[in-house]
Amino acid sequence: MNIDFKKLADEFGTPLYIYDLEFLRKRYKELKNAFEGSKSLVCYAVKANSNLSIINTFAQEGSGADCVSIGEVKRALLAGIKPYKIIFSGVGKSDEEIKEALELKILMINVESEEELKRVEAVAKELAIEARISIRVNPNVDPKTHPYISTGLHENKFGVDIDMAKRLYIYAKNSEYLDPVGIHFHIGSQLTRLEPIAEAAQIIADLVRSLKAINVDIKFFDVGGGLGVVYDDEVLINTQEYANAIKSAIKGLDLTIVCEPGRFLTANGGYLLTKVLYEKKNGNKRFTIVDAAMNDLVRPSLYKAYHKIELVQPKEGELSPTDIVGPICESGDFLGKNVLMPKLESGDLLVVKSAGAYGFTMASNYNTRPRACEVACENGECRVIRKRETFDDLIAAERLYLKG
Numbered sequence: 289m290n291i292d293f294k295k296l297a298d299e300f301g302t303p304l305y306i307y308d309l310e311f312l313r314k315r316y317k318e319l320k321n322a323f324e325g326s327k328s329l330v331c332y333a334v335k336a337n338s339n340l341s342i343i344n345t346f347a348q349e350g351s352g353a354d355c356v357s358i359g360e361v362k363r364a365l366l367a368g369i370k371p372y373k374i375i376f377s378g379v380g381k382s383d384e385e386i387k388e389a390l391e392l393k394i395l396m397i398n399v400e401s402e403e404e405l406k407r408v409e410a411v412a413k414e415l416a417i418e419a420r421i422s423i424r425v426n427p428n429v430d431p432k433t434h435p436y437i438s439t440g441l442h443e444n445k446f447g448v449d450i451d452m453a454k455r456l457y458i459y460a461k462n463s464e465y466l467d468p469v470g471i472h473f474h475i476g477s478q479l480t481r482l483e484p485i486a487e488a489a490q491i492i493a494d495l496v497r498s499l500k501a502i503n504v505d506i507k508f509f510d511v512g513g514g515l516g517v518v519y520d521d522e523v524l525i526n527t528q529e530y531a532n533a534i535k536s537a538i539k540g541l542d543l544t545i546v547c548e549p550g551r552f553l554t555a556n557g558g559y560l561l562t563k564v565l566y567e568k569k570n571g572n573k574r575f576t577i578v579d580a581a582m583n584d585l586v587r588p589s590l591y592k593a594y595h596k597i598e599l600v601q602p603k604e605g606e607l608s609p610t611d612i613v614g615p616i617c618e619s620g621d622f623l624g625k626n627v628l629m630p631k632l633e634s635g636d637l638l639v640v641k642s643a644g645a646y647g648f649t650m651a652s653n654y655n656t657r658p659r660a661c662e663v664a665c666e667n668g669e670c671r672v673i674r675k676r677e678t679f680d681d682l683i684a685a686e687r688l689y690l691k692g
């Protein structure tokens with residue numbers, strides 16, 4: 289849909305996150321439809337954008353949720369995701385989180401180590417129930433993405449290797465309190481090549497075959513998330529080819545395909561709108577200082593991630609490179625480097641694109657900056673889905689420690 293950024297800035301102020309719900313629905317349907325002909329469950333990875341209205345948009349489409357904390361599980365439920373479509377993943381879950389997840393009767397807990405499997409068993413025993421689990425297997429394939437967001441190599445902290453996985457499945461099968469219903473892998477994020485995913489799917493499908501042979505009856509084949517999106521000029525994995533590669537890997541096996549896309553569903557449907565405060569020059573170096581900063585969108589600072597930045601209302605004038613930076617007291621506080629812009633002045637609006645994933649969810653209050661307002665747009669209408677924070681919100685949980 290066409291978004292009137294100027295009008296939104298006037299109405300809601302800046303910095304402002306804007307989400308196009310029509311785009312989000314379209315992406316969900318595209319992926320869901322690609323799995324047609326197979327049993328499938330798309331579980332939106334809530335950590336990408338966990339605003340209740342965003343999760344609810346996917347819930348309306350029939351989506352499940354992939355959660356990495358009990359807080360995310362509760363958000364998903366509150367936003368209307370059915371408990372039997374919720375997966376709880378993550379490398380470190382506390383006993384309390386495991387207990388709550390079991391009591392909430394979610395689809396399965398995704399276990400990442402032997403220790404954790406034993407913890408889940410102990411908690412399930414206390415509750416006198418059988419815990420549905422899947423095991424995250426690390427297939428040791430190189431996803432060819434940024435090392436910070438690569439997770440499928442043995443050198444990464446995630447999952448267990450194939451031999452360990454076999455042992456754990458046998459243990460779980462023989463336990464009164466564990467029901468191993470799923471298998472899981474997730475090799476990384478912002479993947480733009482199909483081969484590593486196809487290779488991992490083959491490896492894991494072979495493992496499923498050998499498990500079925502010893503009567504471990506896996507039902508859910510969880511291929512994780514990681515589908516890449518366009519930030520710059522990336523060539524993306526074709527969704528139909530992606531689905532086909534997975535279908536072909538599990539040929540002959542009776543499995544429900546589960547996938548956990550986060551970024552793919554939300555990144556390109558989100559925008560961060562910011563206002564120019566002023567420009568300055570240090571020697572020959574040009575800086576444009578804006579009212580959004582690394583506390584609003586940390587990806588450029590954290591991963592050197594690139595986001596396209598555009599002027600909302602085009603201006604005349606010669607283009608020259610400028611670093612678009614925030615007001616935070618850190619040299620690493622930038623949104624874009626060497627961006628070609630005409631001379632800008634106070635009040636000009638810039639829009640940072642592809643900001644719908646890992647944008648607001650990674651925002652902080654660093655420098656006592658209130659987090660931005662979030663609005664969602666659909667059918668030509670935009671509504672606030674999270675109010676701009678106030679100074680009072682920021683200090684609400686603090687107490688003055690007074691002596692004497």
Ligand SMILES: *Cc1c(COP(=O)(O)O)cnc(C)c1O
Binds near residue numbers: 333377478
């Ligand atoms: C982060 C994560 C996802 C989502 O990753 P995207 O790159 O946003 O698709 C899915 N599954 C697991 C286990 C994750 O940790």
